[in-house]
Each structure stands twice: as C-alpha cells, then as structure tokens.
Amino acid sequence: MNKTALISVSDKTGIVEFATSLAQRGVRILSTGGTAKLLMQAGLDVTEVADYTGFPEMLDGRVKTLHPKIHGGLLGKRDDPEHLQAMERHGIERIDLLVVNLYPFVETINREHCSLADAIENIDIGGPAMLRAAAKNHGNEVDGVTVIIDPSDYETVLKEWDELGKTSYETRFRLAMKVYSHTAAYDGAISNYLSSIVNSQPAIDEVPERETWPKVMNIQMTRQQSLRYGENPHQSAAFYLDAQVGSGLLGSYQQLQGKELSYNNIADADAAWECVRAFDSTACVIVKHANPCGVAIAPTPLEAYQKAFKTDSTSAFGGIIAFNTEVDEVTAAEVSKQFMEVLIAPSFTAGALELLAAKKNVRVLKVPMGTSYNAYDLKRVGGGCLVQDPDVKDFDLSDLKVVSQRQPTDQQMQDLKFAWTVARFVKSNAIVFASNGMTMGVGAGQMSRIDSARIASIKAQNAGLSLKHTAAASDAFFPFRDGLDVIVEAGADCIIHPGGSIRDQEVIDAANEHNVVLVVTGMRHFRH
16 A cells, blocks of 8 residues: 554554554554554564654653654645655655544643643643644545544544545545544643643642632533524524533433424423432422423332422423433323423333334433533623533531421421422522422522512412422522511421521521421522
C-alpha cells in the first residue's frame, strides 16, 4: 500500500492489534516513546520518530514531534505540485494516517493530590498540534490524511483501506470533525482548571487552592437529536448530551417505541424521572407541565400507579408516567387505560412491551437506575447564564427538628418525609399534602404560598380526597402564620417546612394553638 502511519497513544486499547493489521497491509509505522516500545515488544517493525527526523527527543519528552518532517508530512497537500516539490526537496515523506491520544489531563487533575506541576506536565503540546494539522489536511474526494483519536474507528479505517485502497472522504471529514471537537474539549478542560486556581502566583509543586467555579467556563455537549420544535412550534430546538452521561440520568435513555420525543416530552420526562428515583420504595410519579400531579409509593408498581393517579386524574391526562421499578403486564394494562405521552421505567417485562405495542404513539423509555447527578445546573438569562450545584441534598429523620409542643408519631414522620421529598420536585411556591405514601393534593408555582395551599386543597376536593389528618410540606418557610392556618384548616395535622423566618415563633405559636405537629428541616427547596 506504500502508506505511512504515525502512532503515539496514551490509550493503548487495541493499538497492538491495529498496528499489526497495518503492518500486514504493508504500512510503514512511525512511533514515539512508550507506544514505540510496546509495538516493538510485539515484534513489529517500528521506526522511531527521532530516527526519522534525525532530531532526538529532548527536554524530558516535551519536544519530539514538533519538527518540519512531521508537520510537513501531515500538512502537505497531496494534489498541489508546489507542495509535493517542496516536500521532496526537503526529504519530507507524506504521513497518511495519524493515530494519537492526548496526555490524560482530566484524569490527572482529578487525582486527590495533584500538584500544579503534575497538571502542567500533562498538558499535551505535540499531540494537539499533530491532530490539528492532520485534521486540517483531511483533504478532498481524491486524497487526504486520515486521523484517529478513538479506538472504535480502527475497524472502519481498515475496512475502507481494504475495499477502496484509501479512506473515503466522508470518513476523513467525520474523523477530522471529531478531532477538533476533542481538542476543543481538551483545551476547555485546561482553561477550566487554570482559571479556577485562587492564587494568581500558585506554588508549582503544591496542590493549588481552587474555586468551585472557574473564571472562564467551557462546556461541550454533543447533539443527540434535532427536535421538530421547542416549547412552541415557532421555536427551533435540539437535545444535547454531556460528554459522559452518568448512570441513572435521563440522557442514557433507550426509546423502545413511540413517536419522536419532543422538547416538552424530554423536559417533563426528566422531571418525572428525577422525582421517581428519589424514592427507595417502589414508586410512581405522574408529571404534567414539569410538576408532579401524583406521586405514590406502594408494594407493587400497579398499586403505586393507582394511588398516584387518584391524586389528580384530570391533570394526569396526557402526562408523563415514571416508575423506579420494572413495569409488568398488569401495570402496563392499567396505565394504558389513560392517555399518556411518555412511560419511563428501568425495565419492562416482555408481556408489558407486547401490550404497550398496541399504543404505538406512546413513547416508552428504558432508563437504567443509578446514583449519578448532573455536575451542575444551567439556566440561561439575557446575556449569560446562572450556574449552580443540583438540588440533591436529602436528610435523615434524625436531622429534623420538632419545634411544636405536639410530637409526631412514627407514621406522621414517614408522611412528612414523603411530602418533603415530593415538594423538592414541585415548582415554587410548593405545598404538598400527603398521607400513607400518597400525594393528596399538590399546589405548585403560585406567587403566594397561601394560594398554593388553597389550590392543593381544591384539587384534593375535586379528586374526592379528604385532607383530614394529612401531612403537609412547604418548600420554603412560612413568612406569616396565615399559610399554616390555611393548611390546618384544610385538614393537615402535621407540617414540615424549612424554618428561618424572622416570624418563626409566630408560626410555632400558631401550630401550638392548633395543636398540630410542626417540623423544621433547616433547608429549603426552591424550584424555579
């Protein structure tokens, strides 16, 4: 084939096998450092870059590929006579294939005791320079450099070389695009790290003190799909994924059936999934317009669904239904009785999927359970964005402080914790009534906490549910006693809220006056 490949990788997955396949096809192999040593130990004929350039690796390996014979071989246009003449005049041979991984910078800085010196030494210079050069010269339909950063692309390149005698322009363009995205993310990680260091003159051999958020924030995401439209038909939209989607996050979904997901489907599905996976017991969550309208826990998914649906069957119409356990056939049959947009669960029985297939428009998503959370939340504002940690803080019952004279029973404490967990996923101002592992009324997104309480009460009445002896949760403190008064009048006899108002004593006095339980969490759950 009379081709030349330059191989220098930190990720050596499959590299011996790939290099062996290249050698079997007559490809000359150039290499550096540890990669060259590994390939030689495998019995391959390898020319070290230093021998090819006539210039030794130096400065502790900082300089080894920064040489005209390397970059000329990567950048010379194969269809330009002047380029070819210059290359021949200076003894520069063309390099047809570049296989490079970069120094593991991110892995290095994530080590507990990583000094600034360690981080700096893992900033790759020659690697990105070669990658950018090769990607720039990916060429045209006739010829160009093939560049690989990912072992998953080895097989494609070998297959095309065997079939076409070269890689296709489509493949070279795709690999070049992949390189520039990769080097952009790499440089972004370096910028994020360096701009998070507090001291403007950090000690090179010490672990630097770093701020939680960098001065310059670089984020890279990959488009999962273009969407038909955004929240409304006149808005264009797309769904993007993080470079690595953590276990249990919605981005790892597998769509088993149904129409294409819409912008609102994805947003609501995420709200439902995040809520349902907050429970250890078998749970069902029904979401409508980003708010849970029914949540329940029960021994079986069928019972959990029936309880959740009972909370607000009107709002459940056209909603998103999520389970944190496998959906069986009997549960699938029950949920199929109502109109739903999306059904989510970690798994489905064969019988359930067969039954759901009759509802061909229902989007069925399989999402594995997991404990990962997004590293941060983003919210766009005019000219910028707000960034924060995700609200994932939970509590043990022992963390709660009972501030009323009346003490809660064990059942009341369980109901309070359930209501408080649901409130975390309800738009503020949020009021949630609950009893025996079931939401009894949900008031969401009102400008007044009193209005949220009244709406929750009205919804319970419309559903034929009694709020007598229920637990109630408020996502933020009561600024006055009137909010608690409305909740008690509706029937609740135990209430949980963050506390922290200058009128806390007034609210405590009101609880004692009504002879109800009042519990303080010490943290709030605003959700805007």
